[in-house]
Amino acid sequence: MSADIFLGHQGVIHRAGRALSNWIYLGGVKAFADGSLGSNSALLHEPYFDDPHNYGLQVLEFESLFNMTIASDMSGLQVAIHAIGDKANDLILDMYESVALKNGKRDRRFRIEHAQHLAPGTADRFGQQGIVASVQPDHLLDDADAAIRKLGVDRAQKGSYLFRSLLSSNALLALGSDWPVTSTYPLRAIRTAMTRIPPGWDTAWIPSERLSLNDALIAHTISAARACFLENEIGSLSTGKLADFVVLSSDSWDEFATVGSTSVNATYVGGIQAYP
Template sequence: MSARSAFLAAGVAIAAAAILLLPPASRLSRNLGEVVADMILANATIYTADPSRPFAEAMAVRAGRVLRVGGYDSVKELKGRHTLELNLSGNVVLPGFIDSHVHFIDGGLQLARVPLRGVRSKGDFINRVKEAVRDKHYWQWVFGGGWNNDAWGGDYPTAAWLDDISPDNPVWLSRMDGHMGIANSLAMRMAGIDKNTINPVGGTIIKTTEGEPTGLLVDAAMKLVFDVIPEVSIHERRDALLRASRHALMRGVTTVVDVGSYFPGMSEKQVWQDFTDVYEWAHSVDKMIMRVCLFFPMPTWSRVSDLIHERGRMLSQWIHLGGVKTFLDGSLGSSSALFYEHYTDDPRSYGLQLVDMDDLLNTTLELDKSGLQVAIHAIGDKANDMLLDMYDKVVDFNGMKDHRFRIEHAQHLAPGAAQRFGKHGIIASVQPDHILDDAGSAGKKIGIERADRSSYSFRSLLDGGAHLAFGSDWPVSDINPLQAIQTAVSRKPVGWEVPWIPAECLSLDDSLKAHTISAAYACFLDHVLGSISEGKYADFVILPCTSWDEFASDIPSQVLATYVNGKQAYP
C-alpha cells in the first residue's frame, strides 16, 4: 500500500470511529424539522451505476441510506453541526459489489481447511496434505479443496497419492469445481466403495482398467463418502459464516447470493439447517454484517413458498429469500458438463444429465406460478439449449411476466444460443474468473475450435439481450470482484499476452454493472441495492485510485475500504 493510501485508510478508520461515537445527525436535528446527513463524502469520484447520474462528486448518508448524491454544492446543504465530512481527495467510490453465485458457508469452512488452490505439482499436493495429517488425531478426517489437475499437467490424483501419508486418517479433497473429489483408501473403505460398487444415478466412480476404484468420485457419487463424514457442527458452521463475511467484505462484497451446498442426490437438510441454525441465529444475535440472498434446493420449493407466504421475501435488511436452484449437468473439469459432441480427452463421454427434463418442466411450471425465482445450473452447450427450450415452454404455458429466470454459469453455448437469452430477459449468472482456469484447459477437454467458439460468451450474451450477473462460485474461485472485472475486460490469464476470444471482451462499464446494478436486478433487489442512488442502502467501496483514468487503466486488486449501511465494515 502506498503512503498516501495508508494515510487515507487511517483517515477512513478514524472517520468510522467518529461516526460510532456521535449520535446520528438526523436524530439531533429531528426537533428542528430539518433533514441532516450523518456523513458526507466529498471530493470523490463516485461511479453510481445509475443511468440518471452515472458520476458524482459527493454523497450524503443518513440512517444507513443514500440521502443525496450529486455535486458538492447540493450535498453540502444537508450538512449539520454533527455531520461527519470525509474528504476523499478524488478517490474512486463504487457501489458495494454483489456476488451473484457463492457457496458461502462452504467457502468459510474451506478457509480453515487444506488449501490446494494454486498447487502446481504432485509433490506440493502431497506435502500439503501430509502437513495437515500431522496435526490430526488418530481416525480424524482431513478435508481440503481447490485442486486443479490442469495446473500440473492434467493427471488426476489418486488414492495412491494419499495412502502412505494418511494410513490412519480418512481424507476427502474436493476439486476446484466442487463436482469431483478424491478420497483415500481408508475413506473409501468406510464408504463401502470397492470394485463391485455401481455408479449411482447422476454420478461416476472412476475406476482403473482393472475395475478398481481410483478414489475419484464425480457428482452424485460423492454422496457415498459424504454419507460417512461426520456432520460439521453448528458452531463450526456459524464460525464459517463470520469468517466468510469478513473475507467477502475485505474484497468489497456487501451482498452475496448464496446458492447453498446442495448437489443432486444429496440431502437438502444441510441448506435448511444453515438457514435456521446459522443465518437466522446470526441475525438474532446481531452478527449479520453483510447482506445475503438465499436460494434453496428445488425439491423443497413448496417449503420455500410457504416460508415466503408466511414471512415475506425480505426477512430483514440482511436476509432476502431469493428462490430455488437445481442442476441440469455437471462441470467441464470433471467431464460431466453435458455437450452435443464428446469430450476430446474422453471420446466415450458427452457429460451427465442430472435431472429428467419432463420432471424439471413440470416443477418449474408450478413454482413459477407461485412466484418463485428459478436458478438452474447449466455448463455444457447441450445443457444450455435444453434449459432455454424449457424456459420457452414455461412462458408459453404461464404467459409473459417478470420471471427473471436464471441460468447459472451459461459457460459453453451452441451457435445462436446467446441470442435466445434476450427473448425472455434471462439472467446469465456467469463467473469471469473461471476463465483464468479454463482458458488453458478447455481446448484439451473439448478441442480448441469448440472451446474458442463457445466459451464464456459475455459480449454475445449482452448483445443478445441477456442480463449479465457476475459472481465467483466461491470457493470454486476466490471471491474477488475487482479481479473478475479485470478478467472480463482483458480475458488474459496470467502469462497471456493476448486475450482468449477477444471478441467476447467487455467494457469496464458493462463489467461494473454486472457486479452491481445488474447483479441486484438478477435477484430482485435492484430497488434497494446495486447503485448509489437516493433511497438505497449506503453500501459502497472506496478504491485506492485517485481518478477514474487511473482506475480504468490499472484496476487495483484490493479495495481501500468497504461500507455497509454507511458504516465502515472493512478494514
C-alpha cells in the same frame, strides 16, 4: 430440489417474508442441469475431445425439470438453473420457453447460472427469451486450458464465456463470484471480464468477448441486483437505496484496468463504515 423443498421455501416466505434479516434474502431456487467441464460432466452436443464416447451428464430429465420449474414459477419463486455445457444450456432454454408458454407472461427473470459453453446462435436466445445470464468471469481463469483440451481449439474458441455476445443479444448479464468455488473479490472479477488473461498466458482468451469497464461495472452492480429482483434496494447509489459502496485506492480507472493494483480503502454498508 424436490416439491417438498418448494413448499418449504414457500412456507418460510409466507411466514417470514423474503428478507429474513438485513443479510439473508430468499430469492428463489437453484437446480442443476449438468455437471462441470473439469470433471467431463458438462452436457455437450458433441463428445469430449479428450474422451470421444462421453457427452457429459444430464442431471435431471427434461420432464422433471419442467414440472419443478412450473410448480416453482406458479408459487412465485425465481428459478435459476446451473448449465455449463452447450447442450445443457439449450435444454434449459427450451424448458424455460415451454414454462413461459404454459404459465403465461410475467416478470419472472428466469436465470441460467454459468452459461459457460454455448452452441452457435444460443447467446441470442438469452436476449430473445429474456433469460438472465448469470456468469462468473473468474471461472475462465481456471477453465481456459481445460476448455481447449476438452472441447478442442475451435469449439472452445467459438463458444466459451461469451460475455460480449450475451450482452449484445440484449440479455441481462449479471457478473458474480460463485463463491466458494472462486474468490468473492469483485475487483478481480471485473478485471477478468475486461482482460480475460488466464494465469501463464500473455494474451487474452477470446479477446472479442472482453467487456468494457463500464459494461463490467454495470453487470456487477445494477444488473446483478436486477437478476435478484433487488434493484430497488441495491445496485446503484440512488435516493432511497441502501448506501453500499467502497472507496478505492486510486481514482484512475486506467490504472485499475492496466496495472490492477487498485485496492479497497474502505467499505460502507447501508451508509455505515464497515471496513477498516
